[in-house]
Amino acid sequence: MPDPASLPPFAAIVVAAGKGLRAGGDAPKQYRPWRGKPVLRHSVETLVDAGAEPLFIVVAPGAEEHARNALKGLDRCRFVEGGATRQASVRAGLEAIETASPEKVLIHDAARPELPSSVIERLLSALGDHPGAIPVLPVVDSLAVASVDDTMAKAADREKLRRVQTPQAFRYDAILAAHREWPGEADAGDDAQVLQRADRTVALVEGDERMKKITFASDFEDIATGVPPMRIGQGFDVHRLERGQELWLCGIKIDHEYGLSGHSDADVALHAITDAILGAIGAGDIGTHFPPSDPQWAGARSGRFLEHAVKLAGEAGYVVSNIDLTIICEAPKIGPYRPAMRHEVARLADVQENAVSIKATTTERLGFTGRGEGIAAQAVIALASIA
Ligand code: MG
DSSP states (O other), rough: OOOGGGSOOOOEEEEEEEOGGGGGGSOOOOOSSSTEEEHHHHHHHHHHTTOOSEEEEOOOOOOOHHHHHHTTTTEEEEEEEEEEEEHHHHHHHHHHHHOOOOOOEEETTOOOOOHHHHHHHHHHHHHHTTTTEEEEEEOSSSEEEEEETEEEEEEEGGGGEEEESSEEEHHHHHHHHHHSSOTTTOOOOHHHHHHHHTTTTTEEEOTTTTOOOOOOOGGHHHHHHHHHHHHEEEEEEEEEEESSEEEEETEEOOOOOOEEEEOOOHHHHHHHHHHHHHHHHHHOHHHHOOOOOOOGTTTTTTTTHHHHHHHHHHHHHHEEEEEEEEEEEHESSGGHHHHHHHHHHHHHHTOOOEEEEEEEOOOOOHHHHHHHSSEEEEEEEEEOOOO
């Protein structure tokens, strides 16, 4: 990813208004998971990282909730409803960013999840000389023009032809004017066609084979075969009890004469749950992501660690299915705090409360927990594939 500071400022519109029925499935293809996250999310994350601002997602009427779920946590995204045709949808996006009056805008189709940042750079730089720039690829197969009876009418010259991809880049004023001039009832294959109809030049820059459009059900097959439907993880943690420390368990502050010591808030229960999630996706442990040697985690609320693990699980294509936690200590009594703990863990892990079990046990005064020297926690969690 190039440093966003090295790119000129640009706005972006991602068109996600299609019904995507050719790809099969219940949800439109742009909201279905592909390689661990919704199709739409892939390119939008790239655009966020590249500094696109404003960043508008054009959605079909009634589909904003789908899009918001697919893009959870990407706070920069804004949403606008599309129209009856692709052209009308893009125009709605262009009109929506008018108040920001950006100089340059990228227009991208959500059905192309992979968006190499090198292409973004090439497109934006071509706008120095032209009002429009599009990524293209050569045609490698030979071509035939078909007759109506499915015989070959003649050969076509592939040397003159290019395959056109998105994103397409434009000077904002030029593409907005071209869309406003476009005859309302007709659709356009893409925005380059709209700009060209307004007699403006469109530069051809090198595209990228990775920016393949997801079209058919077979494009989704790697989800069906590559990601198991569920995964399981376990986590275990211990912290020492000391006088004069705060006691935090499951994100709840507990009134007790002893508290747990550690680098963060030492919430042993949330640490066990976090490690269980990280374990399920094979992403190391809590110390890998939040090293105790890093001063920024001193006194940190451990809820942040859990939220981060849940986010990583989402990126790997999973949501938390259920959590089963056991807290092992002689004191304090966990029962009175259990409802609040359950509520808080469910909130942090983004699950219903009935998917969270919090149990407590003593060790019959045996061992370090029995002597009140520390508290231990162990958690088992199941993750379910989003696919
Ligand atoms: Mg710990």
